[in-house]
Structures are given as structure tokens and as C-alpha cells.
Amino acid sequence: MEPSISIGDHLVKRLLDLGVGHVFGIPGDYVLGFDKKLEESRLKFVTTCDEQGAGFAADAYARLNGLGAVCITYCVGGLKVTNTTAQAYAEKSPVVIISGSPGMGERYKHPLLHHMVKDFDTQLKVFQELTIASTVLDDPQTACQEIDRVLSAAVRYKRPVYIELPRDMVDRSVVAAKSGFEEEEYSSDPHVLDEALAEAVEMINAAKRPVIIAGVEMHRFGLRDQLVRLLEKTNIPVASTILSKSVVDECNLLYMGIYEGSMGPEVVQEYVESSDCLILLGTFMTDLNLGMYTAHLDPDRTICVTSEKLSIRYHNYENVLLRDFIQGLIEAKVERRPSEQIPHPEPIAPFSAVPRRKMTVKRVFQGLNAFLADESVIIADTGDALFGGVDLVLGCDTYFLSPAYYASLGFAVPAAVGASFAVPSRRPLVLVGDGAFQMTGMELSTVAKYDLNPIILVLNNSSYGTERPILDGSFNDLHPWSYSLLPEIFGGGKGFLVETEDEFEAALRAAREDTDGFCLLEIILDPHDISPALQRLTASLAERVRPR
């Protein structure tokens, strides 16, 4: 006789098979039965303050762990993670959204059950717009295959997926699938791959100064080691993008810095834009990522490969996997380049605090640069936390996480929760503006609840500072909070009020030494002080917003 298993247990098992260790969420009556299964399983169910926080935490977890999951109730929970799911979709983070829903047996005659919107499938339809695959487990005959199909899509495409579990299906017994999760094997079309590689190799070898731009997909698809081998073999210099910062160890001698049009370092822009062969590996061609319309990359000199398409000059190849193409380059006869003079991030200058001098955005990042240790995770929220953060010179093994394309505010604090569980050996350093902090900063409660110890820098300029230079008005003013007193509210951690450079230095030092709980540094900044990178960005943005 075939062994049997419940649908809920099968879902738990598959998540574990795929390396998920933590699920983020909030309980609710339509999902309580599955919550109980989570609690009784080897998965840890991490509960946040708001579902939005769970969504962002799962996204950060997925970026670091390879797969993440969020578990919420029907509509009142699910519809609170639409924005975080959209971000995961846009930036390719594989998050599994698990939502409870009314039992199939309750739907008879279509009663108006609580938490319903238009119809039983309203939430499904919404998530079909925001995920790469979705299912409602309404049929015990197909539930296991559906779970496998949808999880497999998350793993393959690195995009979020949606699984809806009616509450009377959680304990329904089904025949257990015969084996564990079988990842489907996808491969490139060998003829197409050969032709594309031949053309690419010829183009690279004919070039005088080829350059690689390494995108975020190198991280998402686990290709960082392959990239290092390609660099070692070819000696071609490499830049990263704002979204993929840290995909190449910044101490690698072939690493030039971030390329982001005229927002990034001028020397990198010059080197990249004057190259006669651009090799874009897993790079999203997005506006923010490429310096907001200030990038000048000539398609006629470009090889661009992502998980979705491969273009050389003005023509495309289908059915070539990113992984196979890069492996092909490593194995092909790409000539090794002689070492050249290339840009490289400037060595970190020691930070000497000027006593009583007011803090500025520029000095925040200079001070941090001197402070950063290897082995950390830096999480930057949207705004100057990100733009300023781009100029940080990272250690050899540092992760840099940010929503640099979708650019939702409020990612960083809940992301610190996700990152802490994904990589417990690393202490997250969080950069967040006050506008973003006012959205999700209460997830410090979750940080305290689980005894996590991130260091959090709140850049307090009393503003949506990114917007002031674009178009200012009283709507850009933020109500002042005493952020540094928040540890008293949440009963954990330490707060530091930082107005001057010496206070900043002392607080950073104290935070590094105190690893028992979180440390929140509230850094007072002038409402009109912004980083040089942001100055360049907003000038370009303002042109598009102001009435003409």
C-alpha cells in the first residue's frame, strides 16, 4: 500500500527539501491549522508585527538563502504582501506565498464569509499578476503535483509563487509522492549555444578593451564562483551595478566599481563606455540600475545574457541558459588579457572624527567605510541610504542587499530580520532613512522578540529627502520621532542619538562591542543634505516631473 501524507505535511516537507528553514508570517483563522503544522515541524515560524514586514523579511531571506516563504491568512493577510511580492517579482527573489483560505466545504451556496472581497478567487487573480506560478490546493488528487510544480517554478525562475491552501485541505490525506523533490533538468539547445559562443568569443578576442558588467542574476542563480573563474581565466576587468553591488568581491583586483552612468564613479563610466566589447552577465537593464537615463551602452558592442534572453549586437538567441553560456566562455578559447591599468575602489581612508562637527551624509558613509568589517551583510533601504551606500567599499566577503530597481520604501528593517535568520553568523548593518523607517520600523519589535542584533543607522533628515530636489512641498516633511528612544518601547537593544562626528564614532564603536542586542543609531542630518550620487540622480529625475 502507498504511504499517505496530509497536504499540509507535504508542503512542509517540500519546503524543507528545498532548504527553507524559516517561514515568516502572521496567524489568522483561515490559516491557523497550517500555522500549527509549521509550529510542530522543523521549520521555524517567525511572526512579525505586520504582514508587510513578513513579506520583506521573506524576500531578504530568499535573496540570501536561495528560497524564502511567507505564510499569511486570506485577503486581510495576503493583500498586505502584494507590494513585497511585486518587489520580489521585479528583482527576482524566489518567495513562496502561502495563504490560508475558506474551506471548500464552507463555500457552498457562496455565502459572504469574512475576509472576502468580490469572489473566492479574488486573491488568486491578484497574485496571478504578481507571481510566476500560482495554485489553489482545492483538489486532493492533484495537490502534491501542484505544490511541486509551483515550487519548481520558484526555483527555476527565481520569482515569487503563490500557493493557496483552503483550511479544510490542510489535513486531507493524499498518497505520498514516490520520491523527494525532483528538480527538473533544463539545458540549453547545443546548436544555438555553440553558435552564440563562437560569435561571442570572436567578438571578445577581437576587442581591445573588453569589460564585464556583472548583474544581480549572478547572485540569484548561484553563479558567483563561475564568475570568479571567468575573471581568473580571462583577466577581463569587471564592474557591477547598483542592484548587484557585492556580486563581485570588492577586493578582487579586476573589480572596478559600480557602473551606473553618470551617477557612479566617473572613472568607471569612462572605462565602461569607451570599451569596445561590453559583456553584460545577468544584468537588468533598468533605469535606476543604470543611472537613470545617463548610461550610454552601445548595443553594437554588447553581448548581453540573462536568464531570459541572450543578445549579441542586434540579434537574439533563444534557449540558451545563463549558466551554460558562462560555463561555455570559461571553457572556450577566450584569450587571457594582459593586466592593465583599471579603475579600482579607492582604499579606505581612516576616519578621524572632528569633535562637535555636525554630521553630514557624506561623513556617515566615510565613517562607515572605516568601520566595516568583513563577513557582514549590509542592507540599504530606498533613498539616500542606498545611493550613499553605493559608494561604500565592501570587504572581501560582504553581502549588499537593497531594492535598487523596484525601490519600495520600508524594506531594510524587516529585511534585517530575514537576513539574521538566513545567515546567523553575520550581523546585519542596516541603512535606513526616516521616511522608510516610519513605514516598517516597528519591526524592531520582531528584532527584539527573537534576540537579533543588527546595527541600524536611521538617517534622520526629517524628510523624504530624495524628493526635495525633484519637487519640494510640505508633503516632503516628516513628523519628528525620537528614534533613539525606541529600545524603551520594545524592551531590548540600545539607542544612540548622534549629532556630531565624535558621537558617531563613539556610537559605532559601542555598537560593535555590544553584540547582545540591536543597536539603533539615530543620526541627525540637515533636511537638505544629500549625497553627491543623489544630487546627480535627482537632477535627472526633476526634469521629468516639473511642469513644463
Next chain:
Amino acid sequence: MEPSISIGDHLVKRLLDLGVGHVFGIPGDYVLGFDKKLEESRLKFVTTCDEQGAGFAADAYARLNGLGAVCITYCVGGLKVTNTTAQAYAEKSPVVIISGSPGMGERYKHPLLHHMVKDFDTQLKVFQELTIASTVLDDPQTACQEIDRVLSAAVRYKRPVYIELPRDMVDRSVVAAKSGFEEEEYSSDPHVLDEALAEAVEMINAAKRPVIIAGVEMHRFGLRDQLVRLLEKTNIPVASTILSKSVVDECNLLYMGIYEGSMGPEVVQEYVESSDCLILLGTFMTDLNLGMYTAHLDPDRTICVTSEKLSIRYHNYENVLLRDFIQGLIEAKVERRPSEQIPHPEPIAPFSAVPRRKMTVKRVFQGLNAFLADESVIIADTGDALFGGVDLVLGCDTYFLSPAYYASLGFAVPAAVGASFAVPSRRPLVLVGDGAFQMTGMELSTVAKYDLNPIILVLNNSSYGTERPILDGSFNDLHPWSYSLLPEIFGGGKGFLVETEDEFEAALRAAREDTDGFCLLEIILDPHDISPALQRLTASLAERVRPR
């Protein structure tokens, strides 16, 4: 020559024409141009901490004002108000969602602009599932008519609508429409109406003990005065539902109380269920609203009219307006009933605090009952704040707001912002559990920013208390916050820590006297203490959740 106006100005003008005075939202680069228009107009642009807060505030505002509006940026803002829009849809609250979006001129060749998900119309598709009408103002030729069409649908159906404004359309000049907003005149089919009224009147006159159940649509469609006239003419007793609490002044002698199956007062249940003619006026037949499957209303004795349909016994009439049907009943020969012995809310007992006795949920509501003044707005969040709140005996002119059908957590604090602007003469009294407060309580910052003065009771039982009796687990535990210290964070208001009855009485008194700012009462409760109404509800719910 025809006068011209910009699309943005036309939208502002239409909102003003329809009585909107305040728009809630958060700025963002795709909507900054319209934000500036709001700031320069007679509309007040109220900015909240998170878009979720703006969505809930606009919902509360719409319930009290007749129309509300929220203004946010593309995707990263819009997708944060999907849940609040779903609630407005489910509970018929007419909220206008105004979202900025990329300019039409920027979309050329489909570049990956920041904040994008799958495609330019992803957000539109999501909101089509959650609204009654939607439009993208991408064509100056039709923009004005589209604005009018969509706003008209909000007014007619009392449901949310979606207007997307590409940023390069805000200042596009169009020919001004010739007249102001013309509300279309809808009317009933006179033949159908006559036949339905004749049947209804005969059924009511033949009955021995008819009963009216007044639903929330009486409020939404502005029919409270009509209802009073119907009661005065016929002398038929009336009950309300949990969602429509306060639709009938509770000091009206014909008012019996809330009917909600066995969750509500037993005497009301008995009277209603033994009636031989039930007249349901604008009542949603939902699970929570009708006591979670414990209601027994016999269709064979029922006349049920809403804005969507009219049923008498087992047959339906089409094309009859709620307003016309009730007006017809008032004018028809419905016999006046002799006054009878009917249930009525018990007179409020004076509250005498027992010194040093720990607070309980029951005593919270007894104490409040003695404290309530006329002329107030009570806002109850989902959970025991609502279930306990149902037993409050309201003054003659008190509004009671709650999400009693959709039941999203986190409504109450931002709703206090919306209510304060909609009805500035009334001081909101907010009832909120700690679970809901942890989701949106940071909107106290918005309360402080605009010098609003609600009284907020945080029912702190360290739990998702509604869920414990259904299925308990560590996921129902909440991290403890020092809620009463929050005024120090937001720089406004006063906090009170309440553990005993005498502290409760003193805090209520102090809060009533201090009208300068908000007062937050943190009331410490036992994690397993729940109201009697919730006990009855959860017993019924638990049967559906527990594994069998």
C-alpha cells in the same frame, strides 16, 4: 472659445464638487506633480507614515463624509493599499484611489522603469479586481469624461474606484467640461416597484410581530432619516447588525439592540427569530455580521432589500432602488402597530471602580459605557475591541465604525485620523487590541503631526486573543511593547498605564479633560481573558479549524 483646464486640476475640482475636503497619502516621484496640485488647491493633503495608514484613513473618512480619497505613487505606493481597498470594496466605502504612474512619453520601447512589476498595466489589473470602476488617464481627449465616469460609479455604488494618472498627463490642457458634476439620475422601474411594494405591504400588515433589521447600507446611502420616518410611521421595532451598529440611534425606543445570532443578546435573538415578518433593509448577509452561522432567519418570512437586490420570500425583483422601496413603504398603507413590550439595551449602570482590582475585558466595556458622551465617534478594530464594543450602549448621536465584515486588523488608529478630519467636532474614541496596534499604531505619529486628539484604548493582552480559543500556539504570542511610553517617541499626547480599575477610571477622567492632544490608555489584560461575545464566536469558529 472653450475654457481649458489641466487634467490634474479637473480631478481636483471634481473631488471638491463631490464634497471631498481631504486626501490621504504619501508622495513619490511618479505622483509629485499631482501632490503639488493638491497642496496648492483647497484640498488638504494629509500625509501618513505608511500608505496602509492612508488607505485606512481614507476609508474611515469616506464612511463619515460620503466620499474619501487616497493619493499614492505607482506600485510601491499603490500595492500597499490593496488590502485597504479590498476592505472598502467589501464593506461599501467609496474611496477614490489616485495613483501616479510613469509618463506616457517614458514608456517608449518598454524600458524597465523603477517601481515596475510585470508590465505597465500590472497595477491597473490588480485594482480591477478590487474596485467597481477604474481608468488610466492616458488620453487627453477622454480624460475628463473618464474621471466623471469613475467618480460617478463610486458615488452610485459606494465602492472604491481607481484612477491612474501618468505623470506627464497632470498638466495636459483639455477643454473643460461644460457643467459641474452631473450625478446621473437612476430610478426604479415603476411597475416592478409597485408590485413589490404591494406584496411587501400585504405581508407586513398580515404579520403579528414584524421586525426591521437595519443594515449598514442605510448609513452608506444616506437613508438614516428615511429609516427614522419609517419607524415613526409604523411603530415596528428595529434591530441593527454588528456592521451597522449606530445606524439607529440607540436611544430610539423602537431600537432593540444588535441581532447577530447567538453572539448577540439572547432577548434580541428570540424576538427576531420568532418574528413572522422580517424586513431586512440594506443588510449584508455575512457570516460575522450575522453571528457566524448561528443566525436563523427564515427566508419564507423575509423581505430583504439592498442596493443590489430585492427578495421577498423565495423570489426576486430587479431594478428596484433601496431608496425608492423604503420611501414606498413610508408612503404606502403599512398599518401602525400598537406599542409592544420589546427588548431594549439596558440602561447604563454607573461604573464604580474597585481599587486595585485587575482590569478585565468585561470591565473595560462597563467602564466605557458609563463614560461615553453623546456626539462621539467610536472606532473599533477587529478582535475583541469590536466584539466587546458591540455591547456598548451608544448615545443618541454616536457613530460606531468598524470593519465588522472584512475584518482586517490595523484599521482603528489610522481610521481615527480619517474620522478626525471628516468630523472635526467629534473626538474619536478608539478601541484597538495590541495585535492590531502593532500593525498600524505608528500612525499615532500622524495623529501627533496634525494635532488631533483621539482617545485610544490599547487592549494589551500580549496576544492575538481572538485566535487563542480557536487554536493556540506560540504564534499567538505578541512581543510586549511599552505602549504607554509612545507619546515620548512621537512628541505629543499623553500615555497612561492601566492595570487596575481605579487606574482605569482615573485615566478615563484625565483623558476626557485633556483635549489638547491624543491620550493613549494601555490596559493590561490577562492573555486568556476574552469577552462573552467572543467566547460564543470562537466556539463556533474552532469547529471549523481544528483537525478532525
